[in-house]
Amino acid sequence: MSQQKYVSLEEAALYARKQKLSSIKEWLEASENAEFPDSMPKRPPNVYGCKWSEVLAPKTAPGCGRFVEFTKACEIARTLGVQTMSQYRELSKEGGRPSNLPSNPNLHYKDEWQGWAHFLTGREDTIK
Structure with a gap:
């Protein structure tokens, strides 16, 4: 799939935060809904060459590091x-x-x- 048809990685991560998608399972379930934007990849790591953790909303407070101590x-x-x-x-x-x-x-x-x-x-x- 071409990355050009999708939003940027940063926009995908913002979408995850707004939708409170913090696990792969939550993202995949959301991607099956009719409301899921066509511009959002169903499997971001396959499109962006990133890790899921770079897309998903952390369960920690904003401003914290990617992983807890x-x-x-x-x-x-x-x-x-x-x-x-x-x-x-x-x-x-x-x-x-x-x-x-x-x-x-x-x-x-x-x-x-x-x-x-x-x-x-x-x-x-x-x-x-």
Whole structure:
């Protein structure tokens, strides 16, 4: 698909904020509605070569960084109901990961990272 028929990435991100679309699942569901603008791509990463997080509205307050700080990320992750890296990855694929959490928290928070068990459950044992 040609990018020329779509609005700019910045305009798509603004649309996501106005519509409060903060997950891939929410965006994809919105894109199936008749009210979804033709000028908006159904899958922005395919059109703009960006990450979903560059388009979706963050669940954090305006002016905050793209991702929450590590301690807050752990708190949020522990509410998702997943206990393993595999479950976290599957949740991300399904569009259930909040946009203010990175898809690879082990890389994003590498200086503070204490393992998947700590991130997802608060336990210190190793979870694969």
